[in-house]
Amino acid sequence: MIRTITLDTIDHGPVTFEEPPWCIGHHWQRDIGRNDITHRSVRVKAAVDTESHGLLPVLNGWVSWAPFAELVPRVAVEVDVQGDFEAEDITQVVQGLQLAGARLEKLAAEAIRLRGELS
Template sequence: MTEPRTITLATRDHGEVVLPEPTWCRGHADHRPDTYRADITHYAPQVDLRHRGRTIGFAVIAQAPCAERSTRDIRGYVVLSYESTDGFDPAGLYDLAAELDMHADRLRDLADQLAVTLGGGGQ
């Protein structure tokens, strides 16, 4: 049997913290030692959402295992932000709708991954 993977991260308030690291976590290469323990977050690889080459948002599976004011559960998060500077003609709106359909499929795939993770297949 394989031992669970762990990560040791320096924190401002608790020194070195040893945590189990889920198999879906992309790692903590960008971790800063002045981070508070409650702010440590495991992130899966991000799914970028784009329209005409421009980022309109992203989706990610994440968990803050030491959170104090929010859930510690593994969840999917989506951030959307798009502002059209020129507006859309009918063709442009159809184009955006088609891209959003594609992103809906990607979000369903992410939901499937999260379901497997929550079922124990991804931990």
């Protein structure tokens, strides 16, 4: 079910638009222009558990679509692995990166599926 919502923008005043069911809402957007209005899906995450650094986030990703600035949904990606690791930790780091890659592939497939719904 598609909802219609209205956001106040700094350049166009109140803007009413349809919010797709996969969007988490717009509570995180403040003082924005119309072209900055962005739909976001839930975050997809991956982490790695290492002996030397403990649990480290490796990936944050989500479907993102700014309907007034972009033609189709895209995939937002934050990948971060930094540090000097013990050699024994590298297997876990690699596994975390492989998990991140698999989750990104699923996220990309979802973005492509959502594009089909716009046609």
